[in-house]
Amino acid sequence: MTGRAPASVVIFALDVVRVSAFYEVTAALERRPSETGFATLKSPAIDVIIHRVPDHVAASFTISDPPRRREDTPIKIGFTIDSLARVRDVAKTAGGALDSPEHEFEHEGWRWCDGHDPEGNVVQFREPVATIEGT
16 A cells, blocks of 8 residues: 555554554554554555654553543544444454444444444444445
């Protein structure tokens, strides 16, 4: 994958490798060669940069196991994916989670569901709602 995506986001993490692996498998992003302390993940729509939390900040908090969601931020990143069921399975394997199906909701032709990455950062996924032919 070459070129520049029209958007990018930076996610700060204690464990760059683990967090980048989560986004690689859940959002189907391509991992690119990176510098120490960074991981770069790409799609045609967005570049996701996982950035190591500076040491002085990292010393001020710990990540629980399982991670406690960090819902005290005004921003939530979202990804369009092929299947919430698939993401639910791989998110758990990758150290995060996707809420159960009863928490899914539909809006404007999409089915949405929240989850979190291995460090508790809230993330939202959406899949297209299947349509009945002719409607």
